[in-house]
Amino acid sequence: MTEFLQQLGKNTRTSFTKLGRGTFFLVQTISGIPSVLPRPRLLLNQMYSVGVLSFLIITISGLFVGMVLGLQGYYTLSDFGAEESLGVMVAASLVRELGPVVSALLFAGRAGSALTAEIGLMKATEQLSGMEMMAVDPIKRIISPRFLAGFLSMPLLAALFSAVGIIGGQLVGSGLLGVDEGAYWSQMQAKLDFHDDIINGVIKSIVFGFVASWIALFEGYDAIPTSEGVSRATTRTVVNSAFSILGLDFILTTLMFGDK
Amino acid sequence: MQHTSTQDTLVGLFVASGIVGLFFLALQVSNLSSFTEQDSYTVTARFENSGGLKVKSPVSVAGVKIGKVSAISFDPKTYESIVQLSIDSKYNTLPDDTTASVFTAGLLGEQYVNLEAGGSDEFLKNGGKIEITQSAIILEKALGQFLFKSAEEKK
Numbered sequence: 001m002t003e004f005l006q007q008l009g010k011n012t013r014t015s016f017t018k019l020g021r022g023t024f025f026l027v028q029t030i031s032g033i034p035s036v037l038p039r040p041r042l043l044l045n046q047m048y049s050v051g052v053l054s055f056l057i058i059t060i061s062g063l064f065v066g067m068v069l070g071l072q073g074y075y076t077l078s079d080f081g082a083e084e085s086l087g088v089m090v091a092a093s094l095v096r097e098l099g100p101v102v103s104a105l106l107f108a109g110r111a112g113s114a115l116t117a118e119i120g121l122m123k124a125t126e127q128l129s130g131m132e133m134m135a136v137d138p139i140k141r142i143i144s145p146r147f148l149a150g151f152l153s154m155p156l157l158a159a160l161f162s163a164v165g166i167i168g169g170q171l172v173g174s175g176l177l178g179v180d181e182g183a184y185w186s187q188m189q190a191k192l193d194f195h196d197d198i199i200n201g202v203i204k205s206i207v208f209g210f211v212a213s214w215i216a217l218f219e220g221y222d223a224i225p226t227s228e229g230v231s232r233a234t235t236r237t238v239v240n241s242a243f244s245i246l247g248l249d250f251i252l253t254t255l256m257f258g259d260k
Numbered sequence: 261m262q263h264t265s266t267q268d269t270l271v272g273l274f275v276a277s278g279i280v281g282l283f284f285l286a287l288q289v290s291n292l293s294s295f296t297e298q299d300s301y302t303v304t305a306r307f308e309n310s311g312g313l314k315v316k317s318p319v320s321v322a323g324v325k326i327g328k329v330s331a332i333s334f335d336p337k338t339y340e341s342i343v344q345l346s347i348d349s350k351y352n353t354l355p356d357d358t359t360a361s362v363f364t365a366g367l368l369g370e371q372y373v374n375l376e377a378g379g380s381d382e383f384l385k386n387g388g389k390i391e392i393t394q395s396a397i398i399l400e401k402a403l404g405q406f407l408f409k410s411a412e413e414k415k
Binding site: 044045047048051052055091095153155156157159160162163164166185188189190192193194197198201202 | 267268270271273274275277278279280281282284285286288289290316318325
């Protein structure tokens with residue numbers, strides 16, 4: 001019994017200290033952002049590895065998710081003779097939910113894991129300590145540009161995902177299944193609101209980008225500097241990001257769309 | 261690492277395509293281009309029963325959407341429903357004896373406010389009132405009346 005209590009206490013303490021370190025790390029990272037701005041080259045390099053290299057997986061997944069939504073939605077809607085509402089269904093589900101969530105999950109898997117592995121390896125090979133020896137702050141030089149890049153890329157990626165998905169839904173809907181193209185777009189425009197749907201979707205993607213980048217960078221920075229430690233940190237990044245994204249999505253959805 | 265100028269171009273392309281995606285969502289997918297709040301005027305109409313009318317339900321004249329319902333409230337004194345219609349200011353030539361009725365698009369479709377122009381020379385202005393209204397047709401009520409009537413005829 002005492003052993004169990006002792007273990008429980010230890011686990012609580014470690015998880016709280018980790019949360020504390022994470023928050024402290026986040027504060028340091030954000031306060032390092034102003035020193036990134038005079039050196040856009042650092043940010044540009046990271047935008048390339050975080051954003052541009054995720055571009056392909058995001059657009060292709062978006063296209064296929066949109067096409068599947070079009071196909072599945074059509075079968076259900078045609079039972080009620082409401083095929084014309086396909087555009088609303090595809091666009092609303094993509095813009096409100098799937099766009100931000102799926103692109104954030106892909107982002108965590110594609111870019112987040114790479115960030116953790118990179119930083120963890122930098123720590124394991126003592127590059128971060130080396131920088132400190134040369135009086136270069138690794139947070140400002142390494143972490144902040146990556147954080148800013150992830151934070152900026154995520155809304156763009158989510159918007160691309162939704163846009164490509166809506167086009168994919170239209171390709172399947174009016175190309176394959178014979179839904180009227182005009183009805184697809186006009187019903188969508190009539191039902192989706194700029195503020196309620198598009199802006200809320202963008203807010204979601206900004207929050208997810210923030211959280212996914214934070215988790216990825218912190219896990220890398222906090223990793224045990226061995227090859228096993230780095231591999232565990234990478235796994236934790238993907239798992240924790242997925243949990244936080246889905247949990248936050250539920251909270252944000254109830255806040256944004258709950259009163260309807 | 262790749263040549264820096266190629267990298268710059270790719271990052272530029274990425275950011276540009278993301279922004280294009282956002283614009284696409286704003287203009288093509290949502291109603292931003294067709295109707296904005298700024299250039300509209302509000303008139304109120306009192307209905308005995310506004311049925312399944314909701315905020316954002318369309319307001320149309322002759323089948324053309326000219327605005328939307330901006331608020332619905334209940335008047336505790338007269339037991340009426342007060343519906344605020346925000347109408348695109350392009351369409352500012354509605355006579356002040358226009359009638360408003362709550363219709364249903366199709367049998368099971370959504371409800372909307374249909375305006376029918378009257379013959380007055382005065383136009384509705386911001387804050388104006390539509391005096392003549394017709395309530396929503398409640399399907400259950402109509403069905404009940406029909407059944408009652410047909411039972412009566414059989415006797």
